[in-house]
Amino acid sequence: MDVAAALHRLAARLSSNATGAVNARRLSGGASLETWAFDLDDGTPLILRRRPEGAAMRKTALPLASEAALIRAADAAGAPAPSVVHVCAPEDGLGEAYVMRRLEGETLGRRIVRDEAFTAVRSGLARRCGEVLARIHAAPIEGLPDLATSDARGELARYEAIYRQMDARRPILEAVFRWLEAIAPPPPEQLVLVHGDFRNGNLMIHPEGGLVGVLDWELAHLGDPAEDLGWICVNSWRFGEWKKPVGGFGDYAELLAGYGGGISLDRVRFWQALGSLKWGVMCLMMHQSFATGQDRSIERAMIGRRTSETEIDLVKLMETA
Amino acid sequence: MISHPTAAELSEAIAAFEAEPVIPGDARQAFLARVTDNARAVLAREAEHSARLEAEAAQRLARLVGEPGDYAALNTKLCQALQNGAIDPLAPALLTHLRATAIGQIAIDQPTYGGLAALLDG
Numbered sequence: 001m002d003v004a005a006a007l008h009r010l011a012a013r014l015s016s017n018a019t020g021a022v023n024a025r026r027l028s029g030g031a032s033l034e035t036w037a038f039d040l041d042d043g044t045p046l047i048l049r050r051r052p053e054g055a056a057m058r059k060t061a062l063p064l065a066s067e068a069a070l071i072r073a074a075d076a077a078g079a080p081a082p083s084v085v086h087v088c089a090p091e092d093g094l095g096e097a098y099v100m101r102r103l104e105g106e107t108l109g110r111r112i113v114r115d116e117a118f119t120a121v122r123s124g125l126a127r128r129c130g131e132v133l134a135r136i137h138a139a140p141i142e143g144l145p146d147l148a149t150s151d152a153r154g155e156l157a158r159y160e161a162i163y164r165q166m167d168a169r170r171p172i173l174e175a176v177f178r179w180l181e182a183i184a185p186p187p188p189e190q191l192v193l194v195h196g197d198f199r200n201g202n203l204m205i206h207p208e209g210g211l212v213g214v215l216d217w218e219l220a221h222l223g224d225p226a227e228d229l230g231w232i233c234v235n236s237w238r239f240g241e242w243k244k245p246v247g248g249f250g251d252y253a254e255l256l257a258g259y260g261g262g263i264s265l266d267r268v269r270f271w272q273a274l275g276s277l278k279w280g281v282m283c284l285m286m287h288q289s290f291a292t293g294q295d296r297s298i299e300r301a302m303i304g305r306r307t308s309e310t311e312i313d314l315v316k317l318m319e320t321a
Numbered sequence: 322m323i324s325h326p327t328a329a330e331l332s333e334a335i336a337a338f339e340a341e342p343v344i345p346g347d348a349r350q351a352f353l354a355r356v357t358d359n360a361r362a363v364l365a366r367e368a369e370h371s372a373r374l375e376a377e378a379a380q381r382l383a384r385l386v387g388e389p390g391d392y393a394a395l396n397t398k399l400c401q402a403l404q405n406g407a408i409d410p411l412a413p414a415l416l417t418h419l420r421a422t423a424i425g426q427i428a429i430d431q432p433t434y435g436g437l438a439a440l441l442d443g
Contacts, residue, residue: 166325168325169324169393169396169397169400170400171399171403171419172419172422172423174399174400174404175403175410175411175419176410177403177404178403178404178410179410179411235435235436235439238435240433240435242435242436242438242439243439287326288325291326291330296334296337297334298331298334298337298338298353298356298357298360299353299356301326301330301331301334302334302360302363304325304326305363306430307325308423308427308430308431309427309430309431309434309436311419311422311423311426311427312423312424312427312436312437312439312440313436315416315419315423316439316440316443318416318419319416319420319440319443321411
C-alpha cells in the first residue's frame with residue numbers, strides 16, 4: 001500500500017485550495033494502528049489514522065469511524081480535540097482510516113512534567129484536566145456511536161478473569177482483587193462518555209496554550225466518570241514526579257476543583273487503584289503474547305517486568321487505605 | 322522466584338535480538354537495543370539478589386502461612402488463601418510481607434521507579 005500516493009490523490013477533497021499532499025511520514029510504530037503526519041500543498045498540517053491491512057482489531061478497540069465520531073462529539077461538547085477533516089471511504093484507497101488536523105505541542109509525558117518550556121502551563125494543568133473531563137462527561141450520549149458499557153465491579157471481574165488465565169502467582173494482585181471488590185462503588189446514577197485512556201502521554205500540551213487536544217479515543221466507552229479522573233492519577237504515568245498525583249504535574253484538589261464537584265476523592269482513589277491493577281494485568285498479558293510465541297520481541301518480554309511497578313504502587317495504596 | 326518473564330525468557334529474548342542483522346538508522350531497532358540493554362541490567366541485578374530475596378521471602382511466608390515449605394509452594398498457598406478470602410487483604414502481617422516483596426522485586430526490575438521512594442516515604 002502506497003499511503004503517500006493515496007494521500008496525494010485525496011488532497012483536493014481535504015481542502016479546496018490543495019492539489020496534492022507532501023511530507024507524508026509514519027509517526028508511530030504501533031502494530032494495531034498507524035499514524036501518519038502529512039501536509040497539503042496549501043500548508044494545511046494533517047494527521048492520518050489508519051488500520052493496516054490484516055491487522056487484528058483488539059476486542060475492546062473501536063472502529064476508526066467511531067473514533068472519528070467521538071472526537072467530533074468531544075469537539076462539540078467544548079473539549080479540546082483535533083478537528084476531523086475526513087472519514088475515508090473504500091474508494092479513497094486507504095482502508096479503514098480518517099484524517100484530522102495536526103495540532104502543535106508535546107505528548108511525551110517525561111518532557112511535560114520536567115521541561116522548562118512547560119513550566120508556565122504546568123501549574124494550571126491539573127485544574128484544566130478536570131475542566132476538560134467535565135465537558136467530555138457532559139457530552140450527550142444520544143447520537144454517539146455504539147459503545148461498550150462498564151462499571152467498577154464489571155471491570156474488576158473482567159481483569160480477574162484475565163489474570164486467572166495466566167497462571168501467575170502474584171499475592172499483591174490477589175490481595176488487591178479482594179480489597180477492591182470489598183469497596184467497589186455502585187454503578188453511577190448516570191452513565192457518561194468515558195475517554196478510557198485519559199493520561200499524561202495522550203494529551204497534547206502546548207507550551208503556551210496548555211492542553212490543546214485529547215488524543216487516542218480508541219478505548220472510549222460508557223461508564224463511571226470517576227474512571228477517567230482516577231486513570232490520570234496512576235503513578236505509572238507520573239514520569240518520576242510521584243509527589244504530584246495528577247499526571248506528575250498537579251494535585252487531586254486541583255483536578256477535582258476543575259471538574260466542578262459531584263465526585264469524591266475516595267471514588268477517584270478507588271479508580272486509581274483499579275487503574276494500577278489493570279495496568280499490572282495488561283503488562284502480564286503483553287508478556288503472555290511473548291510466552292505464547294505470538295510476538296517474540298524483547299519489548300513484549302520486558303514489559304512483564306513493569307508489573308512490579310504497579311504492585312509497589314498498590315501496596316502503598318493498601319497501606320494508606 | 323520471578324516469573325512473567327523468567328530470567329531464562331529474558332536471556333532468550335536478548336539472544337534473539339542480538340542475532341538480528343543490524344539495520345543502520347532504524348528507529349524501531351534502536352529502541353529495541355535500549356530495551357535489550359535494560360534487560361541485561363535486570364538480569365545482572367537478578368543474579369546478584371534473587372537467591373537472598375527468595376530465602377527471605379520463604380521465611381516470611383512460613384510465618385504468614387503457618388507451615389514450613391519452599392518459596393514456590395508457600396507463595397501458591399498464600400495466593401490461594403487470598404483468593405478464597407481466608408486472609409484479609411489489609412491484615413497488617415500480610416501487608417508487611419507484601420511490602421517487602423514489592424521492594425525486593427522493584428530493586429531488580431526498575432530500581433529508579435518513583436513508587437519505591439513513595440513507599441519508603443510513608
